[in-house]
Amino acid sequence: MCGIIARVGDGDALAELMTGLRNLEYRGYDSAGVAVRCEDGIDVCKREGETDVLDAALVERHLPGSVGIGHTRWSTHGPPSDANAHPHTDDDGRVAVVHNGIIRNYESLRRELREDGHRFTSETDTEVVPHLVARELDAGADAETAFRAATDRLEGSYALAMVVADEDAVYATRHGSPLVLGLGDDANYLASDVPAFLEFTDRVVYLEDDDVVVLDDAGYRITTTAGDPVDREAETVDWAAGDAQKGVYSHFMRKEIDEQPTSLRQTIEGRTDSTGTVLDAFPPGSLASIENVVFVACGTSYHAAMYGSTLLRRRGVPATAMRANEFAHDPMPMSDRTLVIAVTQSGETADTLASLRVANESPASTLAVTNVVGSTAAREADDAMFIRAGPEVGVAATKTFSSQVAALALLADRFEEDGAGIEFGREPRSKQATARASTTDGGVDAGTIRSLPDDVETVVNDGRAARLAKQYADADSYFFIGRGVGYPVALEGALKFKEITYEHAEGFAAGELKHGPLALVTPSTVIVAVFTGQDDDRTLHNVREAQSRGAPIIGVGPESATEIRDAVDEYLPIPDTDPELAGMLANVHLQLLAYHAAEIRDRAIDKPRNLAKSVTVE
Ligand code: F6R
Numbered sequence: 001m002c003g004i005i006a007r008v009g010d011g012d013a014l015a016e017l018m019t020g021l022r023n024l025e026y027r028g029y030d031s032a033g034v035a036v037r038c039e040d041g042i043d044v045c046k047r048e049g050e051t052d053v054l055d056a057a058l059v060e061r062h063l064p065g066s067v068g069i070g071h072t073r074w075s076t077h078g079p080p081s082d083a084n085a086h087p088h089t090d091d092d093g094r095v096a097v098v099h100n101g102i103i104r105n106y107e108s109l110r111r112e113l114r115e116d117g118h119r120f121t122s123e124t125d126t127e128v129v130p131h132l133v134a135r136e137l138d139a140g141a142d143a144e145t146a147f148r149a150a151t152d153r154l155e156g157s158y159a160l161a162m163v164v165a166d167e168d169a170v171y172a173t174r175h176g177s178p179l180v181l182g183l184g185d186d187a188n189y190l191a192s193d194v195p196a197f198l199e200f201t202d203r204v205v206y207l208e209d210d211d212v213v214v215l216d217d218a219g220y221r222i223t224t225t226a227g228d229p230v231d232r233e234a235e236t237v238d239w240a241a242g243d244a245q246k247g248v249y250s251h252f253m254r255k256e257i258d259e260q261p262t263s264l265r266q267t268i269e270g271r272t273d274s275t276g277t278v279l280d281a282f283p284p285g286s287l288a289s290i291e292n293v294v295f296v297a298c299g300t301s302y303h304a305a306m307y308g309s310t311l312l313r314r315r316g317v318p319a320t321a322m323r324a325n326e327f328a329h330d331p332m333p334m335s336d337r338t339l340v341i342a343v344t345q346s347g348e349t350a351d352t353l354a355s356l357r358v359a360n361e362s363p364a365s366t367l368a369v370t371n372v373v374g375s376t377a378a379r380e381a382d383d384a385m386f387i388r389a390g391p392e393v394g395v396a397a398t399k400t401f402s403s404q405v406a407a408l409a410l411l412a413d414r415f416e417e418d419g420a421g422i423e424f425g426r427e428p429r430s431k432q433a434t435a436r437a438s439t440t441d442g443g444v445d446a447g448t449i450r451s452l453p454d455d456v457e458t459v460v461n462d463g464r465a466a467r468l469a470k471q472y473a474d475a476d477s478y479f480f481i482g483r484g485v486g487y488p489v490a491l492e493g494a495l496k497f498k499e500i501t502y503e504h505a506e507g508f509a510a511g512e513l514k515h516g517p518l519a520l521v522t523p524s525t526v527i528v529a530v531f532t533g534q535d536d537d538r539t540l541h542n543v544r545e546a547q548s549r550g551a552p553i554i555g556v557g558p559e560s561a562t563e564i565r566d567a568v569d570e571y572l573p574i575p576d577t578d579p580e581l582a583g584m585l586a587n588v589h590l591q592l593l594a595y596h597a598a599e600i601r602d603r604a605i606d607k608p609r610n611l612a613k614s615v616t617v618e
Pocket of ligand 1: 015298299301302343345346347348349354380395396397495496499509615
């Protein structure tokens with residue numbers, strides 16, 4: 001949701017700023033721009049469109065200088081255009097600013113500045129910032145004081161970076177939007193996210209809200225808004241630069257689908273042994289007092305949260321998943337025996353953070369399940385569990401969904417071992433355990449979880465989804481259905497499909513089809529049915545209801561399920577495993593189906609229209 005980058009150091013800034021913007025493009029691609037401190041002031045170049053368009057403009061116009069800022073935009077205030085692209089400047093071009101977030105009081109600030117004679121050239125909320133700074137400079141303040149005074153007037157969320165015409169320095173701060181400092185040998189960087197500068201350095205300082213940072217020839221300085229020095233520890237990130245690059249792949253999404261065996265190994269590594277689950281952050285007994293769990297999350301992470309809540313309920317723990325944008329305003333009643341789990345890949349999703357903050361104000365304890373060490377969610381929750389999937393760049397989440405589910409499966413086993421939950425849940429839980437045991441070799445155990453990466457590899461290497469994407473390319477609609485853990489997978493399959501193909505796709509609980517949606521089913525509706533090895537006979541019944549209305553059926557389910565295979569038109573097999581993990585394997589087929597369907601339609605797979613990864617506005 002907008003990416004910002006800043007760079008101060010030896011040599012020219014432009015090439016590194018452009019690399020940073022390309023690496024941040026997943027956060028928004030409506031426009032891009034840079035501002036570089038040059039000999040006689042500030043040079044700005046900005047264009048509507050992706051970074052390629054800016055690149056083309058820069059061929060004719062090199063901006064020399066070692067200090068600069070850059071921005072890639074996801075529009076909130078004002079449509080995509082050259083004028084609304086960042087950086088924004090004041091009337092005289094003495095101050096240039098890039099911004100990620102939303103300045104809520106921009107209209108009143110604009111009125112006030114207009115009355116003072118300032119002229120605005122864009123429709124953005126951001127443009128008030130350079131004007132506020134310029135007004136302070138006119139009143140005699142130095143750049144740092146002017147920056148502090150300007151940001152003091154802002155309400156809302158922001159990560160801001162600023163250059164001024166007469167100094168080789170960058171001034172920056174954050175308040176509710178992410179900003180991380182990168183410490184290189186020859187240059188220092190500020191960016192919305194680590195991958196922006198990962199090619200230049202892996203040493204980072206995660207900034208806290210209201211830190212004010214100055215980068216200049218002397219290095220970097222962090223202070224509070226009041227100007228008191230702040231000491232923040234530098235850390236080395238364990239992501240390699242290549243992890244955030246496309247390499248031989250034509251799309252990040254395909255690369256990230258293929259990476260799942262590796263990312264899952266990373267998620268699981270060291271967290272299981274022959275005795276079961278080993279979670280350092282949650283030693284045996286640490287979850288024993290938890291009576292109920294509420295998951296809060298958005299989008300794909302919400303589907304992983306639904307999956308996790310199903311696993312917990314089956315273990316006798318009352319658990320529910322709520323959409324974070326709902327929970328933040330209508331929270332679930334919580335006690336000191338409630339655990340609120342925020343599931344968020346980025347750790348920066350504004351809706352999820354809002355929910356986390358509501359939970360932090362309540363007696364409940366909180367846990368962030370996230371991919372990003374140092375993210376806001378990880379820092380604000382009482383505890384954090386990292387899914388260790390590595391950087392995900394494609395806007396459509398893929399490998400992080402699998403790693404979230406695997407992490408939650410491990411956590412669910414710890415809940416079970418700790419006997420968390422309520423007495424009422426115990427009996428059904430043992431019945432569930434019996435049901436699981438009767439359908440598999442004995443339920444999810446550490447060994448089954450450890451075999452997940454190999455099983456995922458089998459699915460990733462299966463080419464059948466490509467053929468089916470082509471065969472059913474002319475359908476009017478695509479309905480995804482499933483039950484149990486197959487239900488969140490159906491929702492996720494539909495989300496992925498609509499998100500990158502722009503086709504009509506919906507996910508339903510299999511048993512719900514007959515309560516209304518069946519009215520929409522025609523021979524042009526493809527039904528994709530998820531089977532897990534549990535309650536499949538019921539799902540097959542629902543499939544037959546759709547089949548008798550002429551709908552073609554693609555089944556996704558266990559390799560050995562011959563009855564299902566015979567009943568459906570097409571079958572995407574997954575290796576036989578515990579039904580609780582089968583959903584995640586089935587999801588990999590659905591990722592591939594969506595990917596190939598989007599490829600046939602020549603869609604912008606990594607950057608679907610109107611979307612951005614890391615949605616940092618509510
Ligand atoms: C869909 C997708 C989004 C995100 C959602 C939450 O493919 O990626 O739906 O899952 O915006 O993002 P995080 O997990 O970063 O909180």
